Amino acid sequence: MIQISPETQLFIREHSSDDVRALALQAKKYPDIDMPTAITQIAGRQVAAEKIPSWREMEEIWYPKHLSLEQCSSETTARYKARLFQGDSLTDLTGGFGIDCSFLAAGFKSATYVERQEELCEIAAHNFPILNLNHINVRNEDGVAYLQTMSPVDCIFLDPARRNEHGGKTVAISDCEPDVAGLEELLLSKAKRIMVKLSPMLDLSLALKELKHTQEVHILSVNNECKELLLLLGQEAPTEQAPPEEIPIRCANLFTKGAQEEQHFAFTREQEQHxxxxxxxxxxxxxxxxxxxxxxxxxxxxxxxxxxxxxxxxxxxxxxxxxxxxxxxxxxxxxxxxxxxxxxxxxxxxxxxxxxxxxxxxxxxxxxxxxxxxxxxxxxxxxxxxxxxxxxxxxxxxxxxx
Incomplete structure (x- = not known):
């Protein structure tokens, strides 16, 4: 159970811009401070100042350990995804730190956040009310197990993790956890629309062959650095589904600095060929x-x-x-x-x-x-x-x- 004492909270506020490596070496000077927790929170705030700027001034927000924060979406890409998904009910099967869930949930009457790591669930349950997202239900469960028994919803979001823990190139959806291709039919029996967030390192052609119900592709860059590959799936019958070469591919380059306008371009593989x-x-x-x-x-x-x-x-x-x-x-x-x-x-x-x-x-x-x-x-x-x-x-x- 995460607990942050008033003394540690004050320390975090007073040292929010300090070098966390230097603070770690000074731990003996502050015997009343939970230094590991303080360092995690200070480091989190510093990353969030760039990655999630709208949370910058919310001192009550809790942050996870470095890895979870580095792997999560930025506010810029999360806001883009929120434009694509609205409805009555949403389930996020791979909750993580909850950035995507928090921005997506704003467009739904009810939402469920599912995450198998208990600590991340505690952080999410603490943060969502602070963000005025009281309609999100937090479930500490395995996403696939939850999917099998859940009631149908309007939309499902999931962000499968790459299995290669050594940073190697992952090109297939089957190399990710959970394997969305293997779950495609089950997912579509539980929701009208599915959004799958993938690494831009994945092979798009292979992904379109593996996920038969893809309706749209969105490729997101931030400040001209490719960040995310989004596949939107729908419930059309296979006979109604467009072949891969006719699926719209929507490219977006988003900016966090200056007044530069977003850049958009849409095409299909068939248009490219001809x-x-x-x-x-x-x-x-x-x-x-x-x-x-x-x-x-x-x-x-x-x-x-x-x-x-x-x-x-x-x-x-x-x-x-x-x-x-x-x-x-x-x-x-x-x-x-x-x-x-x-x-x-x-x-x-x-x-x-x-x-x-x-x-x-x-x-x-x-x-x-x-x-x-x-x-x-x-x-x-x-x-x-x-x-x-x-x-x-x-x-x-x-x-x-x-």
């Missing part, structure tokens, strides 16, 4: 780099067709245009000049540069090798893209960000 894409031997005035969600989704031809940009090469996922296309879903650059990969020409063309942001796309050298060759350090306002044009020429493109 989209007209122009490849080019020459560069225009602008260079475009699709955001991380589009790159993960494989929207290479369809984005070129949608925005009338030319692709540098079938394997170079960079695009160019003569006129400025401000709503392109990715980073946009103005091209300053270009040079070949020839050592002498490159050094002469870039002689004035001491630092630059370097990216390689379909190029026979790594970023580190290119930096060494050009004697460049990281940073600054100049961007270099090393890539290949449609005629096979290797080029280094000097840009400024728009």
């Amino acid at each position: 989209s007209q894409c122009t490849y080019t031997d020459s560069l225009g005035d602008y260079l475009y780099e699709p955001n991380a969600s589009l790159l993960k989704a494989g929207a290479f031809r369809s984005v070129a067709a949608a925005y009338s940009v030319r692709k540098l090469h079938p394997n170079s996922h960079l695009y160019t245009s003569d006129t400025f296309i401000g709503n392109f879903p990715g980073r946009i650059f103005r091209i300053v000049n270009q040079c070949s990969f020839n050592r002498k020409e490159a050094k002469e063309s870039l002689a004035d540069l001491k630092k630059a942001n370097v990216t390689v796309r379909n190029f026979p050298a790594t970023v580190a090798e290119l930096r060494k060759r050009l004697h460049l350090t990281e940073g600054g306002d100049t961007y270099l893209f090393a890539s290949t044009l449609n005629d096979g020429r290797k080029v280094i493109i000097r840009c400024e960000k728009v």
Whole structure:
């Protein structure tokens, strides 16, 4: 049973911005303080300040140990998921710290949080009322066991964990716990809609083959870093279900800094296959780099067709245009000049540069090798893209960000 004494609570408030490693070494100075608990809570608050900013000022919130907090969703992605799911009743079968459940539950009249770790259940039961989420029922049970006996609900959410504990690449849903593919029919007998949150490391094509009732795919990036792969399943009969190549894939790039607008792009694999894409031997005035969600989704031809940009090469996922296309879903650059990969020409063309942001796309050298060759350090306002044009020429493109 988690208990935090008034003395420890005061210590947590007074030291909320301190270095937790330094505090751990000073534990003997504070004999009346439960230092392990204090360090867990202080570290949690510091992570939450960035990851869950709306909870920042809520001093009563309890946080779990580091691993559970690192693995949970951010507020940014949780709010996005909450846009997709509403109804009367929700069950979250893999509750964890409860970030997703707390934001999803706001769109339902009743919700159930299921989690097999007792400590996480205690934390959730403590936090939900503080967040004014008194309609969430906390159940300390195994999610699969609960699923087998639960009453039907409108929606089910689950976030299966990757089984590979050594950080190895997991490409199949069957490599996750619980195995959603094996539970698909049972899940759909218990809810009209299912949302499955997966690691972006998973193979999307394989996931669509394994989960036969997928209706939509959402690929989420935050600040151009791919974070989540969401599959939305529904109860349509197999004869009514769209084939994998016709399932909508919705790419979203969300931002936590500045006033930048969200970037969205939607397509199907069929559209990608049939989209007209122009490849080019020459560069225009602008260079475009699709955001991380589009790159993960494989929207290479369809984005070129949608925005009338030319692709540098079938394997170079960079695009160019003569006129400025401000709503392109990715980073946009103005091209300053270009040079070949020839050592002498490159050094002469870039002689004035001491630092630059370097990216390689379909190029026979790594970023580190290119930096060494050009004697460049990281940073600054100049961007270099090393890539290949449609005629096979290797080029280094000097840009400024728009």
